[in-house]
Amino acid sequence: MSEFSRAEVCAAAIADAFKDDGEIFASPMGMLPMLGVRLAKLTSNPDLVISDGESLFLGGVPPLFAKADVVEGWIPFRRVFDVVAYGKRHVMMGATQVDKHGNQNISAIGDFAQPTRQLLGSRGAPGNTVNNRTSYWVPRHSTKVFVEQVDIVSGVGPARAKAAGPGASKYNDIHRIVSNLGVFDVLGDGDTVRLLSLHPGVSVDEVVAATGFALDIPADVPVTREPTESELMIIRNVLDPKNLRDREVPPVEVSK
């Protein structure tokens, strides 16, 4: 049995979130999502269109933060907005808060009029979530992130999208929430967050204790699959030889 880190499990789980997307623009925000998307492109879904996060579609699959070799397109911000509306895009965003109904907040903590902590602003989250497939990445699963109700709704979950009518709900597609503890979707009872799998070494109790709302937990929760030998080779030798991934998700001692 091979040894692997928690970050490597997360990378493979993120890659799996993109494996059935077909030929669309994969937009990862942040380091682990970038690693996972590039892993998917080198394994399960070579048709993915990826960018340098700036303005170029990449023909190849460079390591994290390396310069582009071959360029296959131009994707300045204005054209990102075009692709959002066109719909052939899957974005994985961060989330300072995500709630029971899969709403996400990156705007501010507290009251909007005078927040206790101002964050980025809602960025593209309102538009992403009613136009193209959207997933979230949470590197530190805690009750501060997974809250009953977000303070400000930036990204729109399915219940609110339905309440806003078909203009909002027809393309609302919150696909996966991947955290350092497990994988979730929003197909729980009443459009709520549901536990799909636990990363190796994580218990249901651990996830429940780190979540600030009642999760939908199926009777049998599978374990997130282990990264394969070839995935580990790609992660370690090709995409992330400097092991940046461990800085985002520190290694965990797993008792077997």
Place this chain on the structure above:
Amino acid sequence: MSKPRTKIMTIDEVVAQLSDGMTIGIGGWGPRRKPMALVRAILRSDLQDLTIVSWGGADVGLLARAGKVKKLVYAFVSLDSIPLEPNFQKARQEKSIPEVVELDEGMFQTGLYAAAQRLPFLPMRAGLGSDVLVNNPGIKTVTSPYTDENGDYEELTAVPALKLDVALVHMNRADAHGNATYLGPDPYFDDLFVQAADKAFVTCEQIVDTAGLTVDTAVQRLLISRMSVTGVVETPNGAHFTTCTPDYERDEKFQKAYATAAGGSDEDWAAFEERFLSGDEAAYQAAVAAFQEEQA
């Protein structure tokens, strides 16, 4: 042979055309190709009660810290390598900006399009179901007059026109008449800003002959036409400390010094202001050169 008129002016002449209470759109994106020389000129002026429309970076942070902003229209304010802008955070947390309008970043583009096309609004999905519509009750929805594939009349966000009194943008090259090129990876939305405004001022790294604009650059990089431009100013290093690729990249060391001072004590900020923002643009550039020498 007749030539179009020359619009070369100074940054102080640009600021003289601004007045209290104006709505000013600032081009670029976050910490990228911002017309910082003009932002600094506004900081030195007596202008107040401004409405600032910006995909924001330090332009927003500086103007907010100086108490120039009555109303801010933004989708984010970020320094990228430093995700949260300390002066903007402070202003929001102390509620020193009386009115804020937080939009989705795509709504922002749609609002500028509507203004550029002299329309009252344009429809889009962004905003629906989110708190953008809750926190901005003035933004309405509109029902499609057409049925969709399911026979529904979709309700969409009616993004209001982001009409600007003035647009300020920074480009790599311009001619004396206001035609301007970007040489970096992304045009951002500077063409939309100038078309959404009654008056538009273009600063640039270098003013060249009209023929020089395309001598070694594809014509597709001519983003801005002189018909939308009121004035042109040559401000070398005028986007500092934001990017102006390929002329220069972001000055990360300076940005870090800015963010540290902005997030520090009032004394820290006063020292930063004294060192960098107490003189004119030439004094700023000289202080930056001295800073860079220290850091080298």
